[in-house]
Amino acid sequence: MSIINYQYDISTTVKKTNQEQLLTFGIIGILILLYAPILLHWVDGWLHKSISIEHEYFSHGIIGLPFAFYLSWLNRKKWQRLPDHSNPLGLFLLIVGMVFYLSGVTEWVNLSLPVILTGICLWLKGRPGLKLQGFSLILVFLATPTAIPYIITPYTFPLQSFIAGTAAFILNQMGMDVTVNGINIYVGGRIVEVAPYCAGLKMLLTTFYVSLMLLYWTETLSSRRISAIFLSVAMLISVIANIIRNTFLTFFHGTGNEGAFVWLHDSWGGDLYSACMLLLLIPILNGMNTYFMGEELETSE
Template sequence: MLTLPYTRLSARCTKLPAILLPVIYLVLGILELPRYFAWKSAFFMLCIVAMGVVFQTDRFRSGSTRCGWMALLFLLLWWKIPVLTFRYATLITALFFVIEFFYGRLQTLIFITAALIAPAIDFVVNVFSFPIRLWLTGMAGKVLAGINPQVTTVGNMILVGKHEFSVDPACMGLQMMLTSLLCGVMLIAVYQRRYHKVLPVTGVFLLLVVITGLNIIANLFRIILLVQLGLPPETPAHDAIGIIALLTYVVLPLLRGVKWMLQRYGKAPLQRDDTPVLPRYGMALQLLLLAGIVAVATKESAPTVKMDQQVKQLPGYSYTSLEDNIVKQTTAGSLLYIKGIPGFYFTDHQPMICWKGSGFGFYKIQERFVQGARIYTAELKKDKSTLYTAWWYESRTRRSSSQLEWRWDALCSGNNYYLVNITVEKEALLEPEIQRLLDAHLIQ
């Protein structure tokens, strides 16, 4: 006799948290991540569309607590390492926990989409794709040299006689990598609904790898066409070539490839007639997670680690300590920035991001060996002015230009790394300044 009243009471007890918890997490996301997302950008709008397209629940499999445990793990990381990426990971997995527990199990696609829209992934793609850009320069230069002997390559520059063509602005398609991956994920979701099949996780990741490769191929042909046709950046024809390359080498193959893979390897979802039973500890886990998120979000942030004290003040340079562990040292013709990086997991505000934010374009980017150290050099151009810059990563014991190398060493050894960026007005001054800084051992 108590079964029916108990069932009604349980249903009433679950309706309120099922509605309130998502609202709370969305509000916390807006409050905790005000600068993490470019809320008004076209890419963020695409992210919202992608989340809507891939969102699908299996209502016969509600009651899952897997996202709850993931959210607890990210919460501990957020508590120990207060970076925005862990805040986002905690809140999004907590939201997914509410959905999976009360409404139904989510498909893998929405987890992949949530990862792709994180700005940390955009940073990783832009920074770690830089060696690919240099490789594309060399490959495109070799192909074009077979057509026109006057073609040569210098760093990320392709020279056709007296005309210079920079791969960095021409390679904007690489910055569309995440857009292509999001489109691929949405395409998988659309075909899954159409054919009532689900692609295994291995198949989804295989498609993402294929999309990455297709993007690189599309950019190679895009660069070749732009240089061969002599189409400068910021022109309609320049943008049209990029769109044509993306459609031809990425979208069209995906239309057939996704359909074939789903028909060949897709599996029909299991149908269940029984009503799922919510585990009793699930609500306790929901409340524990909510309390932990509110506590960590409202606690006072730890004092910022001062890293500028380890930076040597050079004779002849004026010395200024700025915010965010940045030291600025200047002379009449040079500008030196030394930026402390608190840990291997932090972004580093490298010159290709900071100087571009000031309106400068990067040209003739090269990796060079100077006194046994690998460094990057480049030209900075804005309007009619040209500056010459070099940068590398340095600790007390090592120097490197490789993102993977310095981060791995920082993880294993615990050494603090600094980004060293020297910029001069005259090209003849760059080499002596680099050697002077390498001899000085800036980090003490």
């Protein structure tokens, strides 16, 4: 009798596992059919800069979305071990996500992706599932193109003025005749405008996004002190890097070096500059982790 029960338990477990796998593959298949064209459109626009300026602000999704998928893949066994538990909020979010998707409004269609993914987590595994996939969902949400940059842009004037004034001050120290009027820099008979999209907002968003990824990867995101200090330092470095970039742009334009100006402003030079700045964050975070870990050891002794 015990052998029969044991065989029955194995058969039930295998059947349940197969059903869960079929359900998982089915959900993944539906998501691919719904969102593969949208994701390909995003990636193509980010790579070739053929997407709107506001949506280009989310180009950090090129590295963030694969990383989010990778983290979910790593957590697949933990996900399977979680008990099935449906949270009603999950069904509500699934309905809202489908309404967004079927609306045809670009912003809503984009937002339907993180909404539906969150709904799936809650509907299948409840709050534990949402907690397990929480960081991946955050990465997806922060990489989803929305109108947020367009909303923020009108409030970047103080930052634009600060960048213009600082760049002019640096060039004056180099012996160049530079004057500033608001966000306009006059040099060599030419005008360089620090436009809203040159205020470094894109670099700030990318820096914040990459900093979160680094904190998670180094398992220091749970430390509020390290996270707060590192994010503050990263934002400061981003602002300083953008001031230096605008200084170079003003110098190139003012001296008639249009080739260098276009390379740093519109071509791959700007991407290279941003990448070098982001790579600088890695040794900074490693140094902070080493310092604070040593401090904790001294305190414990």
